[in-house]
Amino acid sequence: MDLDSLYQEIILDHYRNPHHAGLRDPFEAEVHHVNPTCGDEVTLRVHLAEDGTVRDVSYDAEGCSISQASASVMTDLVIGKQLSEALDTHGVFLELMQGKGQVEPDEEVLEDGIAFAGVAKFPARVKCALLSWMAFKDAALQASSKEETHA
Amino acid sequence: MDLDSLYQEIILDHYRNPHHAGLRDPFEAEVHHVNPTCGDEVTLRVHLAEDGTVRDVSYDAEGCSISQASASVMTDLVIGKQLSEALDTHGVFLELMQGKGQVEPDEEVLEDGIAFAGVAKFPARVKCALLSWMAFKDAALQASSKEETHA
Amino acid sequence: MDGLLTDLDVIRKDFPILERRVANDLPLVYLDSANTSQKPQVVIDAMVDQLENHNANIARAMHTLGAESTYAFEAARDKVAAFLNAPSRDEVIFTKNASEALNLVARTFPLGPGDRVVITEMEHHSNIVPWQLATERAGAELRWFGLTDEGELDLSNIDELLTPGTKVVALTWVSNMLGTINPVAEIARRAHEVGAVVVLDASQAAPQLPVDVQAVEADFVAFTGHKVTGPTGIGVLWGRTELLDSLPPFLGGGEMIATVSMEKSTWAPIPHKFEAGTPPIVEAIGLGAAIDYISHVGLDRIHAHEQAITGYLLDGLASVSGVRVLGPLDPTRRGGAVAFELAGVHPHDVAQLLDSRGIAVRAGHHCAKPAHKRFGVQSSTRASSYLYTTPAEIDALVEGLEFTKNYFKVG
Amino acid sequence: MDGLLTDLDVIRKDFPILERRVANDLPLVYLDSANTSQKPQVVIDAMVDQLENHNANIARAMHTLGAESTYAFEAARDKVAAFLNAPSRDEVIFTKNASEALNLVARTFPLGPGDRVVITEMEHHSNIVPWQLATERAGAELRWFGLTDEGELDLSNIDELLTPGTKVVALTWVSNMLGTINPVAEIARRAHEVGAVVVLDASQAAPQLPVDVQAVEADFVAFTGHKVTGPTGIGVLWGRTELLDSLPPFLGGGEMIATVSMEKSTWAPIPHKFEAGTPPIVEAIGLGAAIDYISHVGLDRIHAHEQAITGYLLDGLASVSGVRVLGPLDPTRRGGAVAFELAGVHPHDVAQLLDSRGIAVRAGHHCAKPAHKRFGVQSSTRASSYLYTTPAEIDALVEGLEFTKNYFKVG
Numbered sequence A, B: 001m002d003l004d005s006l007y008q009e010i011i012l013d014h015y016r017n018p019h020h021a022g023l024r025d026p027f028e029a030e031v032h033h034v035n036p037t038c039g040d041e042v043t044l045r046v047h048l049a050e051d052g053t054v055r056d057v058s059y060d061a062e063g064c065s066i067s068q069a070s071a072s073v074m075t076d077l078v079i080g081k082q083l084s085e086a087l088d089t090h091g092v093f094l095e096l097m098q099g100k101g102q103v104e105p106d107e108e109v110l111e112d113g114i115a116f117a118g119v120a121k122f123p124a125r126v127k128c129a130l131l132s133w134m135a136f137k138d139a140a141l142q143a144s145s146k147e148e149t150h151a
Numbered sequence C, D: 001m002d003g004l005l006t007d008l009d010v011i012r013k014d015f016p017i018l019e020r021r022v023a024n025d026l027p028l029v030y031l032d033s034a035n036t037s038q039k040p041q042v043v044i045d046a047m048v049d050q051l052e053n054h055n056a057n058i059a060r061a062m063h064t065l066g067a068e069s070t071y072a073f074e075a076a077r078d079k080v081a082a083f084l085n086a087p088s089r090d091e092v093i094f095t096k097n098a099s100e101a102l103n104l105v106a107r108t109f110p111l112g113p114g115d116r117v118v119i120t121e122m123e124h125h126s127n128i129v130p131w132q133l134a135t136e137r138a139g140a141e142l143r144w145f146g147l148t149d150e151g152e153l154d155l156s157n158i159d160e161l162l163t164p165g166t167k168v169v170a171l172t173w174v175s176n177m178l179g180t181i182n183p184v185a186e187i188a189r190r191a192h193e194v195g196a197v198v199v200l201d202a203s204q205a206a207p208q209l210p211v212d213v214q215a216v217e218a219d220f221v222a223f224t225g226h227k228v229t230g231p232t233g234i235g236v237l238w239g240r241t242e243l244l245d246s247l248p249p250f251l252g253g254g255e256m257i258a259t260v261s262m263e264k265s266t267w268a269p270i271p272h273k274f275e276a277g278t279p280p281i282v283e284a285i286g287l288g289a290a291i292d293y294i295s296h297v298g299l300d301r302i303h304a305h306e307q308a309i310t311g312y313l314l315d316g317l318a319s320v321s322g323v324r325v326l327g328p329l330d331p332t333r334r335g336g337a338v339a340f341e342l343a344g345v346h347p348h349d350v351a352q353l354l355d356s357r358g359i360a361v362r363a364g365h366h367c368a369k370p371a372h373k374r375f376g377v378q379s380s381t382r383a384s385s386y387l388y389t390t391p392a393e394i395d396a397l398v399e400g401l402e403f404t405k406n407y408f409k410v411g
């Protein structure tokens, strides 16, 4: 058990100073996700631009260092990206997390997210790292289907 | 496993030539009992005299040698007795059957019933031996409570 | 003998109980595998290893033992999913036995007045009673396929039975009494034409046939751990995702929730929605080891072995005068459970006499009273084989039946 | 230390897992026994012996192995009956866990529109959700006792809650989160005055207190095997004969019937009426061995040990600044599960840090979300002891908490 591979400095930094925290207007979709095992929760909003850019992701999260830091890193990675690109990043992160520590993280794509490579070795914590990502995917898809309905 | 202690000659005789078999009138109570495990069944009628004597017990039974022989022996033992005495005999037989082969049977009371002492050593067969006895007790109590209501 | 497992001796060594001596020191001849199968050492060892080295509650536990236990438990789910060729591991729900799995569907599947459920006359009580209770609750109608004299499903009135009002067709893949292998894919196709879902009781199929839920286009499939060389206390319900997602919860409690407040609760996604409370952890792990074991031997090889032994058994029984087999006589069209009557001797007495010679068979109605009634018998004797059964054990049975006839002076 | 088991060293030797080393070869410090207890060798051995030497299905089997298995299974029922001081062995129903036992009552107990069920805010989800579902189905009303700031039941409005419309009062004997021991006999008395039946969740009581169903005048009592040193896959519902007799069946299937025809079935007497399908046989036998084991140590001695350890644990936690214990602070009025917060560190992170030192605790809501909400927390860390817990293990926990604070630079 290598604690420091789990609690990388990057993670602890994001935990102490989460980016993009708080709930903001405007948004097209808001979701509430829980980790049923431990009760960690996140309320998350997605605001898409007309051209499909992720304009804003705002959130109110209650949870452990891993889940908090993950939300912070996620927002850094998806805000400003095209939705499709953001969902690709989601896919890459998911793969890293489900890789049982065998997947080599891609810094180009994941930036600070590579710090979570160590989390993949702690199965009980994988859900923590994924909570906000899953919420993002859910909200983003809701938001984009709303856009389509309007169009 | 001593087969012959289970299948005593007395038992096989009663099995081949069951006493008091068949359903007869008159009767005050008729019951139908099954052994849920194996499906053995007995339909049994009790006819009580006004003075509380067991005047007749008639039955239609489908089942193994042990359950058939037991019905035959039971009718021999209870017909003609006072109900209370018949129920006492039921109690003595029950005790023998539940005694795991440790109870010494009382020939005075149980007559041919002592042949079932060996059955008590075969837990799976105890229910077979008890099926008609339980049906008798049930029917006899129903019959006697009917008598009382009439009186 | 064609089809027999070539490594039968080695396989028998995997099962410690086969060393047991019973009835005044005779070797055990276990011919009651359709009732419950024996357990190979690897299954027992997997359970002991879990209990001695890894035991913890799952999902909820963050610590090392908890992670190990969760991993082992969920790995068992993967194994079951692969065993059934399930499209998704989340479709595998652990129950306590096949009966609970069937009740889960019968309790939660939406039925209303006038709806119809169709079962068959050869079902195990566990696939009859839940539907009697469900249709009674809903004011729905229960109908069933009858049986031919050969012990096969009588499908002559299938058009009449399967109507647009038919919501569920629930049937056994292999009969535990008659041995019949039913044409489940064909029935599923017909059921789907009228929009009914198909519930397959694979309790007797899973031990001895390759069970592919996609190939037969089933909607729900149930089986039980203790008949596939696994432990008691564990069963499986597989169901299609859309269906499982649409059903309301069955048991409420820990692990099946998303959130709980005093006023209201919401449910976790499948499979957890249907797994309230601490699941049978060591049992699931044992089942996983069992599935590894029988898959390693090979379901095709087991099936061939069962057919060979069953053919030999049917021949043996045919040689005993007074024996009447209930169910198909063609070993290639049936499973390895053979129920029969012996003229003049009640099944209990047959079983008792055989037991005195170390031979374990089952006597009674085998939880299939309606099928017995159909054949005009109240009970029967059933001999059932499995991958460890030898021809010599069948010989012992046949000799035992002759001995029984002698003892009771019949024939 | 007063009350500690004098033979603690010997007892620890009974539990093979306590030899486990985790987290880079540190000794295991298992403080998660309220989640699931560890298993003594005698329990494992009883299960192995059953699987290797006696395995057969019960009740239905006439042969030697069947008789042996049936005997062992029914002997386990006798042991449970004695353990609970049940008036009759037939009142002991084997389920798969406590959750199923509670669901059994909630599903079958007759409730109608306007009827009231009363629970408490400290219930485990398994004693909340089944009643939510039951009252919703019946159009009945669900109410609950609140909690005091000390973590005890707030009985101030008992007259208002327990009215003649109250049909069921369901509550936990010992809280799995707060540790509170509830005055169940007193509440049962009050409930009976209004004609309600009392359902006690003894999941946390059975491991550590003498549970006497007659002394507390309960109507139903549930507990779970895996918390009393038994295996998973087995739970118990005890109920009074008249009540169990009056309830309709729960799951339908094999073993719970008297007769079955395609049209209609009738039910076996209790306990079998509620035991559909092949029961958890090896698990019941394991539970029987577990009950023998803890009874042999003595529930009074275990209770004293738990109180001593819990007192020591509460003192230890009080010495760590930033720790806030949720629940009663008097060790004589509570059980051995102690949930707490550590200021500035999330329970997951606490548990993770402790795990890196070999210490197993639970983090989360412990299936008691409403009780957490009542205390304004979303989750907590819980340390829970059992008969094998030593003061040195508590010391390790306290040191671990200081280490955690250091690591996260708090306090």
Ligand SMILES: Cc1ncc(COP(=O)(O)O)c(C=O)c1O
Pocket: C254, C276, C277, C278, C279, D034, D035, D097, D098, D099, D100, D124, D126, D127, D172, D174, D175, D176, D201, D203, D204, D224, D225, D226, D235, D367
């Ligand atoms: C108080 C209480 N009730 C019920 C349960 C449920 O027990 P099980 O998960 O074995 O069904 C538990 C344990 O998880 C408990 O602590």
Ligand SMILES: Cc1ncc(COP(=O)(O)O)c(C=O)c1O
Pocket: C034, C035, C097, C098, C099, C100, C124, C126, C127, C172, C174, C175, C176, C201, C203, C204, C224, C225, C226, C235, C367, D254, D276, D277, D278, D279
């Ligand atoms: C065909 C069939 N269905 C269902 C069952 C029920 O299985 P279980 O008793 O494990 O619930 C059995 C076995 O008893 C069976 O043979």
